[in-house]
Amino acid sequence: MHNNNKELTLSAPLSGPVLTLAKVPDAVFASGAMGDGIAIDPLNDTLYSPCAGVVIHVARTGHALTVRADNGAEILLHLGLDTVELQGEGFSMLVKEGVRVSAGQPLLRYDLDKVGRQCKSLVSLLILTNSSDFQARPITLKNVKVGEPLLHIVARQNTAVNANEQTGPEVHGHVRVAHRGGLHARPAALIRQTAQGFKSQSQLHFAGKTAPCNSLIGLMGLAVGEQDEVQVSCQGVDAQAALQALLGALSTALPEDHHVAAPVVIAPRNRPAEAGVLHGVCAAPGLVGGPLFRLNAISLPPDSGDHDPARQQQALDAALDQVRREIDGTLAQARKQRNNDEEAIFAAHLALLEDPALLDAAQQSIARGCAATHAWSQSIDVQCEVLQHTGSALLAERANDLRDLRQRVLRALLGEAWHYEVPTGAIVAAHELTPSDLLQLSAQGVAGLCMAEGGATSHVAILARGKGLPCLVAVGSTLLDQAQGLAVVLDADGGRLELKPAAERLADVRQIQLERQQRREAQQAQAHLPAHTRDGVSIEVAANVASSPEAADALANGADGVGLLRTEFLFVDRQTAPDEAEQRSAYQAVLDAMGDKSVIIRTIDVGGDKQLDYLPLPAEANPVLGLRGIRLAQARPEILDQQLRALLQTRPLHRCRILLPMVTEVDELLHIRQRVDALCIELGIAQRPEVGVMIEVPAAALLAEQLAEHADFLSIGTNDLSQYTLAMDRDHAGLAARVDSLHPALLRLIAQTCAGAAVHKRWVGVCGALASDPLATPVLIGLGVSELSVSPVQIGEIKDRVRQLDQAECQRQSRELLKLGSASAVRHACHQHWPLR
Known part of the structure; x- marks a missing residue:
């Protein structure tokens, strides 16, 4: 040797x-x-x-x-x-x-x-x-x-x-993997992300196989199942910290996916065949009719195998950069819209695009004279084969994410515009659609999706549910033999694609669709009117926005005001902080866009997990428990002072309400009130704007009465309040499904907030995601909430829901809900008491 x-x-x-x-x-x-x-x-x-x-x-x-x-x-x-x-x-x-x-x-x-x-x-x-x-x-x-x-x-x-x-001792630890379904794409992405936060090299060992923790494909290729025991080894200057973080990430019990699963109808293969009907599995519910439109994947001609490696590598690198930029854009949009599912899926795609297993294989093929297109395609094929032979159906489904990246990079290499010419209202048929396909098709107004392969837990299925697109998977290859433009009925709920629907059936489906559309139009027609319950209680329905164009959209949709303006939009994705003049102009534009209605503007809520390039803050082991919200103002008071000056100079000032995030005690509120008073004197402003407090940590809910004595209003952020109350990170891959704001513990905190505010005759609003859930509307009204700030597109729907309710009845039933033991029990009871139309 x-x-x-x-x-x-x-x-x-x-x-x-x-x-x-x-x-x-x-x-x-x-x-x-x-x-x-x-x-x-x-x-x-x-x-x-x-x-x-x-x-x-x-x-x-x-x-x-x-x-x-x-x-x-x-x-x-x-x-x-x-x-x-x-x-x-x-x-x-x-x-x-x-x-x-x-x-x-x-x-x-x-x-x-x-x-x-x-x-x-x-x-x-x-x-x-x-x-x-x-x-x-x-x-x-x-x-x-x-x-x-x-x-x-x-x-x-x-x-x-x-x-x-990587000098330093090597440390080891054993742990059982608690991720439901084992280490498939998003849990593997979480492990990779955790490992990348440390300088040490980390590896995962399972069943005699080893994978570096920075390789998504390597981790998935281990085929680690739920409750399998794995070993982690770390070596480097921060090996012990890396080990503990990885053991924690592996052992956190996770539901399967970053969403609440839709009911899945599995079509038994042994049921009697129906003439003119293809059976599949429901991935996203719904019933639609329309022309069938078949999509085909890119196919490559044979490769001569005699190419200049340097030129081909350059072409591949350029294509990869282009696709990274496209995915970055998708991620930014998903973050802006708070679409956690979409963000998690495409973050995993970005990680796959940087995976050494893929890049090295493609580079080696190019070095042998292979064309960049074929090198990339073969590299993906090999890894898909690996995932499909792990014995895990879930991992086999995740191969679709790799095929998505193959298509995207090939399009960039071939210079093919990423666009399908699909007619609006079509029902798209494909061998298997990818997440990026779905976003494109959704934007083009397709009515539904069906696939020869695919699974009900795939990323495409998750996105289809989020977009409200009926989707059928595992239909079989016969799907691809159907004529282009054939009139069909997609009954995703029943797991059926009807190829030869009678004229009466098509008419019935169109009638059902028409009724749904008419209901939406009726809601929209009434959206500009006030929302009163049947017993005459007025509920304000405002909008959550992040810019003046969104505010204009909210007003057009019937918003009674802005219940939450997220000012982070001014501070992120830039190299320097906005100055006072830029901030004042942006806030004034939102006030102007809302006509004579009030606008609640939340002061900057960054820090912790939302870092700014120009505002270096120390790395934190638990970012959501760290320096964020109003705590940042304590560390960097000049940032908040500048923002308050800009807010105080908007006109008319009585329509500008200031909302403070992450408050945990009365002294924090009093300190900011004193700063507002001092700045008003400095600017020569006699009027004082209303100042409210976000109720997003349990401490604030428990101190609601004391806070309401000094605040003009309280606004409940159910997203953060949920994660802090349930001790579950809502951005943790997969955990979001269990961070349910209808948990009775959350409802008790909301009830206590409303009761505390009532002592001082202050109103309480909800600006978290729960306000946009029609199932929760009667509960929130029953507990004492008088303002709901929702997504602009849901204003008409939520106002319509308010008008169907009786507040006194909501109060009686809501008190009973507080006695239940789980979020699922609350949801079941809500469906019983106040069924959705």
Whole structure:
């Protein structure tokens, strides 16, 4: 064995015929997803160390271990295929984790006959798990004997730098993975994001396989299931902190997805065939009729294989940059609209686009003379194959996200405009749609979607539900044989695509659609009128906005005012803070856009998890519990002073109400009131604007009576109040489904807020997402809320809902809801008492 810090020769750990990885009968290993390496079909009964080093991982079932050589190369030795299922039977591990071993030292003995009879194959693997830092070059592909030279390991150019950075002890930890469905795309993205927050190198070990925590595909390729036990290893200057953060991210119990699942109707394949009907699975509910329009994916001509690598790599890099910019734009829009599902999905896409497993494979193909288009396409195909052979249906569905990136990058490479010429009102049929396809089609006004493949938990299904587009998946390939323009009925609720609907059926579907449309139009026609309950109680329905164009849109939709102007829109995505004049102009534009109606303007709510480039703040272990909202004003008072000056100079000042975020005690409110008074004197302003407090932490709700003594109004931010009360991060991948603001604990805090405000005759509004939920409208009115600030498009719907209610009845029923034990129980009771039309 030769070892000079950079280069290393590995000796054969077993005797027998040598195979390349491509010939290994296992998709994950053969694809190279686990790293470069070699395989041996063993003839002996003992596995020996191929080099000197330290044992850094031993599989729980004793069939595999990982050795780190002195130059940093990490070598996974995996005896047989699918041997994890033997649960250690027939294996005898001779070393423990953490021990130093010499080259040629026996590591593992096994019963050749017993293991050979029970496992899929005895073919054993030597895998270089940190292939991003090292290359493996085979020395021989013939029969070898133990101790003979087998592989030459060479450090890649960046390895020396990385090795210097990763000094320090290595730490390990075990944990059970609590993510529902295991490590599929978004949980894997969460682990990757967590790892990237530290300087240390982190790896995840499972069933004898290892993946770097910065590789989304590597993590998904491990096929870690729910409640599987994994090991995390971290090495570097902040290894201990990285380890604790990763163990926490892996062990947080998560529901499956970043949404409340829609009811899924699975179409049994053994039910009697219906003439002219294709059956599938409901991914998003709804009933629509229209012409069928088939979409086809990009297909590539054969590749000559003789291209200039430098030119092709340049083309791929440019295409990747273009797609990154497109996704960044989608993310910015999703954040602006507070669309957590969309943001989470495309954040995972951005992570995939930077994944070393994809980029390295494409780069290697280009280096061999392959065209950039084919190199990228093949790289995606290999990883899709890996995910589809993990045995996890959920991971197989996530391959669709990779296919999305293939299409997007190919379009950029081919210069093809990303646009489908689809008629408005069409029902789109495709082999499988991607998330970016869906956003494009939704913007073009399609009526519904159906796919030959796909799943009800796919990212497309989540987005379709969010957009209100009926969607049917797993319809089968017959779907793609249907004529273009065929009149069909998509009954997603029933899992049916009706290919030959009678004229009466089409008429009925059109009537149902018409009634829904008429209801929306009737709501819109009444949207500009005040909303009163049946017993005459007035409820103000205002809008949440983030700019003057949005305010104008809200007024056009019938808003009674602006219940929340998020001023962050002025401060983000720029290199310097807006000055006082720019702020005053922006706030005045919102007031002007709202005619004679009042505007509630929340002071800047950044810090913690919402960082500004020009406002460096210390990194925080728990950003949502850190320096944010009004606390930022305490750390940087000049920022709030400048904003208050701008607000105080808007006209007329009585229509400008100031709202303070993240208040937890009365002294904070009094301090800001004193600043407002001092600034009014400084500016020569006699009038004082109304100042309100956001109720978004439990402390504020519990102190509502004391706060209301000094505040002009209270506004409940149910999004933050939910996460702080339930101790669940609403931006945590998957947890948002359980952050339900109709939880009885939340309702109790809302009730206490309203009761405290009533003591001082102050009004209470709700500006969080709960205000936009029609199911919650009677509950909030019953608890004492008199203002609802909602998404502009929902103003007509929420006003219509208010007019159907009796406040006294809402009060009686809401008191009973406070006694229930869960959010689901509250939702069920709401459906019983106040059914939605």
